[in-house]
Amino acid sequence: MDVITLATKPTILILGGGYGGMVTATKIAKEFGHNDANVTLVSKHNYHYQTTWLHEPAAGTMHADRTRMPIANVINESKINFIQDEVQEIHREDNKVTLKEKGQVDYDYLVTALGSVPETFGVGGVFEHAFSKWTVNGAREIKDHIEYLFAKYNNEPEPRDDYLTFIVAGAGFTGMEFIGELSERIPRLCQEYDVPKNKVKMYVIEAAPTALPGFDPELVEYAMNLLENRGVEFKINQPISEVTAEGVTLKDGEEIKSQTVVWATGVRGNPVIEQSGFENMRGRVKVEKDLRAPGEDNIFIIGDCSLMINEETERPFPPTAQIAMQQAETVATNLKALIKGESLQEFKPDIKGTVASLGGKEAIGIVGNKKLYGTSANFMKKMIDNRYLWILGGAGLVLKRGKNPF
């Protein structure tokens, strides 16, 4: 009897070890019994990392290891199997997924939480010449590249200003948070490497008519003033036409020479979505209200690969960790309902607030209708980061890995 019961346990496959995949796995481990399902999580790395913290190690204001944790330390291994591998394609008709190293794996239910890749918007040279990976590896590369340029500066026969010119493409959250950290660190880097501070140039270049599009204009102004006081120059409403080995060329013809172009203009869904034939917009699938892919009974898509329209603004919700985590909780509930033959929940995003850190003790944010500046926003940002750790690993993980707001 036992053998048959085991054999008929449905198989749940979770693709992706980011916010969506990890919270799905954690919630399933909490709420499912051992005999409810075989659950497997597939992730490219054997560690989970917090994408929303990566602007700090990228600028060198936090060690990269503080943004990641071994997946084995977080998931309940008695309930969740883990496979370290890279997803190549989802075969919907066959209920199979092809992995790069380990071949094919079957599923009865699939949770696709594969995250995103940088969006170039057709600008040439991004992958060749800009830093665009918001991953642990990518962040370390940006940090070490910047330090290397500072180290090289005093070894050149003629001063190379492009070594000390830093361009951030995109004044969205990622770009603003990164330049916030970098501008905060520049004075220390100058001291460390004997480089005159007035030689350093920092640009944030944004194609849209404002920094942080869609965010409260008063807060945007606060952030821009603060960053300008640290030496950042904004070029707003100025699209980039090309990234080259020398720097960037703007649509209006201006060239800015720089050895460091950090690409942060936005993201598109993981290419596996397009590869697997899902109807999509820039790699994102417009999911049903129960978070399943249209026409698919057993495939959920969440996080940056999913697209949902905000009915109030009639625009898509931005791809955020907050929404991915909320979707993950709904998916865990819906998986249980699906297995038991019960009816599925509709997902309703509950935007609790948005906070952007700006380096040091500075931040801006909206919580409810309240605007936050400086230390109060900074406090809130740290609380949000810690709350995530709590969801993932309880108070123990907060104590071990959390951010002290004081």
Next chain:
Amino acid sequence: MDVITLATKPTILILGGGYGGMVTATKIAKEFGHNDANVTLVSKHNYHYQTTWLHEPAAGTMHADRTRMPIANVINESKINFIQDEVQEIHREDNKVTLKEKGQVDYDYLVTALGSVPETFGVGGVFEHAFSKWTVNGAREIKDHIEYLFAKYNNEPEPRDDYLTFIVAGAGFTGMEFIGELSERIPRLCQEYDVPKNKVKMYVIEAAPTALPGFDPELVEYAMNLLENRGVEFKINQPISEVTAEGVTLKDGEEIKSQTVVWATGVRGNPVIEQSGFENMRGRVKVEKDLRAPGEDNIFIIGDCSLMINEETERPFPPTAQIAMQQAETVATNLKALIKGESLQEFKPDIKGTVASLGGKEAIGIVGNKKLYGTSANFMKKMIDNRYLWILGGAGLVLKRGKNPF
């Protein structure tokens, strides 16, 4: 009367803030009265650094700032003036020196202690493609370059083995001490950047028939075995014919691909020597026994710009900090004698011993006739480093900046 006394004080100009220049200045400050001479030290940087420590920051096992100290903190500013500038030429007939920024300065007595630059021995591509500067700036560049390659490694679509291949050209003291530090750090770098240790290749390439030519063969073997156990591969008796953007080409045609070639084959005297028309061999002037340049009454040359033949071996003494410092003490004494019209001392080197560190707690050395290995050699090495600090700044500097041998 006082005014005339002041006006007739002779002017001593010391060129270079390395071991020779700093010890000359320190000794003069101790032994000369305020009315004996106007003394000025010229140095390119406003800090003095210990060249013989640079293999550590270059490999990233010590912070670069630990190898340097502000010159103003060390010299007695009531007795020694300091000019931060770069020496361009010595005009012997006019008793003048041209500085890059501040124009010409006069002297009555000149101490030339301008140190050395890398020697390429005619091998092409060294300055374009290899790291060759044993300076604070140069060490920081090597360290940050290596870390940057580790950071980049996991971001490449195809693994680039040349990112993890490190070539040291030259198995003299500098090359061996550097590979000692680097081989010691590699396991930590691999862990830090998620790089498999077996991907890292380290080569030491030496044109001579042995590593550490002239050193005790038993100690050389100890060092090579130890480094080989850490993964270093030696290519002895194999001259390099060219350094390229891809790596090195050996005389026998073999190519080794590497993004990091560290050039440590030896040095030649500062080009200012040749520029100023001194008779020289590879930028080194064969000085008289009293350390003056041949035919010059008022010009002393010490350190790596000076050449002295060891009468026992009939070969030149190697350019070492030990000899530069001993010469500096003699020069200070001879300057005083010269001003007073007394006869000058002959310089006699007193080689107290030679120790090479090999990373971690490992070292080799000769003190007197005694061979030292491992921790005892490591202890001696640290004592030598601390003794130098003592000469420069007394017990206070040892306490502040010294190396704890335990």
